Amino acid sequence: MQGQAQQQAYDRGITIFSPDGRLYQVEYAREAVKRGTASIGIRTADGVVLAADKRSGSPLMEPSSVEKIHKADDHIGVASAGHVADARQLIDFARRQAQVNRLRYGEAIGIETLTKEITDHIQQYTQVGGARPFGVALLIAGVEKGTPRLYETDPSGTPYEWKAVSIGADRAEIRDYLEEHYREDMDLDAGVGLAVEALGEVNEEGLSPTGIGVATVDVETEEFSQPSEEELADILAEHDVLASEDAAADEEPEEEE
Amino acid sequence: MQGQAQQQAYDRGITIFSPDGRLYQVEYAREAVKRGTASIGIRTADGVVLAADKRSGSPLMEPSSVEKIHKADDHIGVASAGHVADARQLIDFARRQAQVNRLRYGEAIGIETLTKEITDHIQQYTQVGGARPFGVALLIAGVEKGTPRLYETDPSGTPYEWKAVSIGADRAEIRDYLEEHYREDMDLDAGVGLAVEALGEVNEEGLSPTGIGVATVDVETEEFSQPSEEELADILAEHDVLASEDAAADEEPEEEE
Amino acid sequence: MQGQAQQQAYDRGITIFSPDGRLYQVEYAREAVKRGTASIGIRTADGVVLAADKRSGSPLMEPSSVEKIHKADDHIGVASAGHVADARQLIDFARRQAQVNRLRYGEAIGIETLTKEITDHIQQYTQVGGARPFGVALLIAGVEKGTPRLYETDPSGTPYEWKAVSIGADRAEIRDYLEEHYREDMDLDAGVGLAVEALGEVNEEGLSPTGIGVATVDVETEEFSQPSEEELADILAEHDVLASEDAAADEEPEEEE
Amino acid sequence: MQGQAQQQAYDRGITIFSPDGRLYQVEYAREAVKRGTASIGIRTADGVVLAADKRSGSPLMEPSSVEKIHKADDHIGVASAGHVADARQLIDFARRQAQVNRLRYGEAIGIETLTKEITDHIQQYTQVGGARPFGVALLIAGVEKGTPRLYETDPSGTPYEWKAVSIGADRAEIRDYLEEHYREDMDLDAGVGLAVEALGEVNEEGLSPTGIGVATVDVETEEFSQPSEEELADILAEHDVLASEDAAADEEPEEEE
Amino acid sequence: MQGQAQQQAYDRGITIFSPDGRLYQVEYAREAVKRGTASIGIRTADGVVLAADKRSGSPLMEPSSVEKIHKADDHIGVASAGHVADARQLIDFARRQAQVNRLRYGEAIGIETLTKEITDHIQQYTQVGGARPFGVALLIAGVEKGTPRLYETDPSGTPYEWKAVSIGADRAEIRDYLEEHYREDMDLDAGVGLAVEALGEVNEEGLSPTGIGVATVDVETEEFSQPSEEELADILAEHDVLASEDAAADEEPEEEE
Amino acid sequence: MQGQAQQQAYDRGITIFSPDGRLYQVEYAREAVKRGTASIGIRTADGVVLAADKRSGSPLMEPSSVEKIHKADDHIGVASAGHVADARQLIDFARRQAQVNRLRYGEAIGIETLTKEITDHIQQYTQVGGARPFGVALLIAGVEKGTPRLYETDPSGTPYEWKAVSIGADRAEIRDYLEEHYREDMDLDAGVGLAVEALGEVNEEGLSPTGIGVATVDVETEEFSQPSEEELADILAEHDVLASEDAAADEEPEEEE
């Protein structure tokens, strides 16, 4: 109980250090990320894949309004996990930065450059008073000069580059699955397959085409694209993770905040 | 009791994260929404319907002054549930955004565009210090390029798109009723009927024409319109939810804050 | 005791939500309203009536300095209940808005327009930090294009339109009396009569001409006017609520804050 | 003890409402007024009187430096009770307002106008954060267009007009005395007499010419004037409240803050 | 213990009122004054005297650097007691005000005028948030149009005029001594004598010329002047308060903050 | 337990002193440094060496995205330990300062100059409210007019110059190793060797070329350079600290915050 009382002392006000050097508000923001449904990113030889669990709590909700994967620029997709309204702020920020880059330098923004502009923005909310940290993690996927790149941003404002990564719920299980099955030389289709298999691994009832989102950026076209609902159904069936109709009707996940 | 004490630690100051990654002030604002009387939105094949429980606590109050449904632009209606004064602020904000859009681009604002401008505004009040979140949810209903759209905003600043949805008191019961009876191909009159039946379901004594509000936006006209008191009485009678005079006189709901 | 401790947690700082979605500072401001002496508004077929209990705690105080009814513009009267100094701020605000409207549009401000400008102003003090809510309710009475209008503003910033209404002390008893005796087709004199009778109902010793205030706005003249002390005495006598001299001398109400 | 603990919860920060709708910081400021020595105002048929208890704690202090009565303009006197340094701020404010009025409109400021400018100023310190309320009450006495006026301001920023009034220590006893002996048709000399008698009533050892302050504004001259020490001694003797030398030497009141 | 707990509640934040109408931060600042060594002011028929106990804690400290008496303008001296660094701020403020007066009006600033400018400045620090009160009292002594004047300022910002006064440690004892021995018709030399005798009264080991400071402003010259160390030794000897060398060596007062 | 309670009192708000004169928030920021993996700096006769432990928690993470060593200018390298997002802010600051120096003075910035500009920046975050201290330490290594320089900055904003130094995890052990083996006359290759040996000393399983970072600034070229992965492997093998493949696969350090 003492540990608990002590902990309370450090998380009331603005973001400050605890005696063991941790920033509690940032760590609690990480919990907000874990409360969000999972998003996955996979870098393959010929492009990058984003996939996200976007089941909604009601059949009356428009699946398209569950925002998990966004196009930040022609060549960049962003997937999120955590506090949805915070994610929207960061994605708006990302789009503005991408536009400014085109206007100022006449060229598409680099994936690493964009990521670091976002993480610098996030960091400010962890050091200067008067605001709380962002309760969201992002996966930033794109192609830069013919090379696929995949970055993660976390609530502390640290950028990480990954070959394959998962954010949000079930992070540990999905990471294990990715570490076991990922191969750097897999092609984009194999990447999409691995992503939906990983999502299927933590959804026992299987996945429905409206309950997940998938996007890719191809090294050839350098264009963000998303499969149609029919193509998604085929992919899910092909990888044996397509939910039966009954299972889909029963799904009742917690609504994300 | 410990859980309670722990919780108290996180909800005193500005909006900050709790150890499990939740924003208590936002969740309490959601409770303010639940304290408001119900509002319902239904998207049909040929338009969108808004309906709201607007009973007042006294026969001396002007029913028209219980503000639950507002016209935000020619083609957009907004229903609210929760803190009334907060709703007024957001609706003023919505009207200004709609006007600015007409002035700047010479055309009517899109329903999704307006919704996201509102949710971005709401989100700011959950992250930056010096103010509390908005204690209100909105239903934003309109027609955009011939297509009916129906959105919800919540106190976190998340936008959701719905086929049919309820905010405020009795949300769970009304949602069950809507899920059971909603059909995507119903026409506008059927939508109005479903809305008043759903409201009737949670008002045992029935509804009075002055105790509810109804509005529609038709795909043909793209115009916000509200039935007259007589038309409303006919609709209620037709759907068997018209209160007897005695019941209406007895109704004594809690005044909304 | 636990409930008490819990409650304390939410009312210390700025206006924030409690776990059940209430704004305590706003509710406490409503208590400040109840601590004020009563004001009554009655809308009749040919005008609006304001009446107020303005007994002072001492025979040495100038009755005219107990401010309960104010002229906001030629065609608008305002009665208040609650924190007197706060009321003065809002009435100054109302007067400035009315003047600005005349200067800008060359016409008298609408009663609903003025009411909503005041409630928007009040709402800001409940959401943005650095100030407390206004501890006062207002009745705004006037004639707009030949139609009598009567509005109430409360400390949350919600506007209500009424046929007849009471704010301040004894609100429940006076409301019961009004609901029982109010008729929409009564004329202005009957309205004044109902108002003083309602005040008399909660003042066992009767009323004195200097202990109450009365004002009317007539649909004909559209002018705010107040009866003389003699006229008031006649009205009180006519409605059988005139205090005997002895009773008046004994009255010793609490001074309003 | 519980009541005490509860009370503590509301008086720590800025001026906020308690659950029963009171502003504790304002009420505590009223206690600061009561800690000050008494000041009295009396309005007579031909002028206004101010009188104040200004005994000092030491024979070595210059009696003239105990500031209780101030000239705010040629035709206006102000007496104070409470926190002396706060009184000085308000009196400087009053003097500036009076000067501005002369410059802007070429005429002397009205007594009611000045009072309300002061109370508006005081009210701001009770609603907006970052400062405490003024711990002082003022009596503002003057002649306006041939009519004597007497106002009180309190720490909440409420203006009151009086025929005769007392602020500061022993308010209740002095008020009783005034209510019993005041007559509206008394002349200025009788008013001065009543004032010193009332002060004498609560000072058993009697009053000394240096231990009180007296000022009048005459309807004829419309000029603020103060009797000389000799005149004061005569007045005190005439009204039988002149202290014997020994008593004066023994007086040892608490120093005012 | 309860009283203590209650008291703690009011002295944590900015300067606010306690339930009995006191400003604790101001009262604690008065304690800071009492912790300082004593300063004395005496007004005589032909000038004003300032004297101060300025013993240092070490023989290695330059006596001249123990700042107790300052020249604020040619005709004004200031002695302080309390927080030394705060005193320096106020004396700088006083010097600037005196200079501004000479520049603006071409004449020396009045003693009362200067005192009230200082107390107004001090008062601001007791009412507006974001700073603490000044922990120092000043004696302001000068000659104005041939008349000697002596003022005290305290941490609340109240000005007092005195014939003879003491601030800082042993205030009560020194005041008793002054009340007993002061005569208004004493000349400047007698005033200096009384001052050093009063200081001697509370310093059993006697005074050393370097351990005290003395200054006078003469009505003839209207000039601030300080006796030399030799002259001071003669004065101390003459009044029988000169310490023996041994005593001086033993003196070990607390360092002032 | 008392000590603990007392400590809690000082670390809640902004950076303030504890009774024993310590700045807890700064000390807790030092704990954040210790939570980071180690970085080492070594100054040799012909250049400066930086080396850092940059193992990641997952084989799927891009080793290059674990940022421990940065080029601040052509002739300056910076290694960090602690909060990664904070380090990025300081390195951006350092780069801007270096650029400004080139623009303003047309020459490369001095190592000491840059270090002190950084520490002044850090200090501000420990004294002025509204932000927390930086949770990171830096090693700043470069060549200035032919002389190698090596500085450390800590969270208090103190600059230290070192011959050889370690920050982050295992500081004490690495320091002992460096003190034992460092010689001022060692050449750059020997410096690199000592650095990797010291890192190997606290990594029992050995080091992998992707799990560490190494950089040098040579006195000849005055250029920041980093060995290739192959060169690093050779260096690790040469110094007998190259991990076997199995060991590398097992490494699972804590992720840095």
Add this chain to the structure above:
Amino acid sequence: MQGQAQQQAYDRGITIFSPDGRLYQVEYAREAVKRGTASIGIRTADGVVLAADKRSGSPLMEPSSVEKIHKADDHIGVASAGHVADARQLIDFARRQAQVNRLRYGEAIGIETLTKEITDHIQQYTQVGGARPFGVALLIAGVEKGTPRLYETDPSGTPYEWKAVSIGADRAEIRDYLEEHYREDMDLDAGVGLAVEALGEVNEEGLSPTGIGVATVDVETEEFSQPSEEELADILAEHDVLASEDAAADEEPEEEE
């Protein structure tokens, strides 16, 4: 324990007074000074001496980077004790003031003038909110118009002038030693000797030339100068306080914050 609890109440927020009139944050800043290693100042007939204990915690640290003695202007040296990063801020402030004086008046700044500008700056941090006090004391030594001057500044912002003084660790012991051995007529060399002897008195293992700093300002040259390491070794040997090599190697003082 009660005393302790009471004390905690006053040191949490900004710098405020405790019930006994003390400024705890200032007193805790004084503790930060005591945690620093000692600095000594000695004023002699022909100049001023500064000496400082600047042992570092590691043989690998560059002794020159332990900043204890600084040149503020050609004719002024400053020694510090306490929080090193704070000292740097004040010394930068001092240098800027000295430069501004040369630019504005074309002459070197006076020692007393500079000291008081610094203490005024320090005082602001103890009275105005939003920052903590400086945790450092300075000795300011220089020659002004041929006269040697030696000042101390403390965290309250009080200036003291000394013949000989010590700040930081072991202040009491060193002061005793200085009081016993100081003579006003000693020459600069004797002053340096006394300073190193005093430092040796509290360092049982003796002093090393790199473990102390010494500086002088000569009345002839009016130039700040520091002996070479060889000269220092000679001085230490001459005064019998030179540490043996072994002792020096063993020294392991606490690192200063």
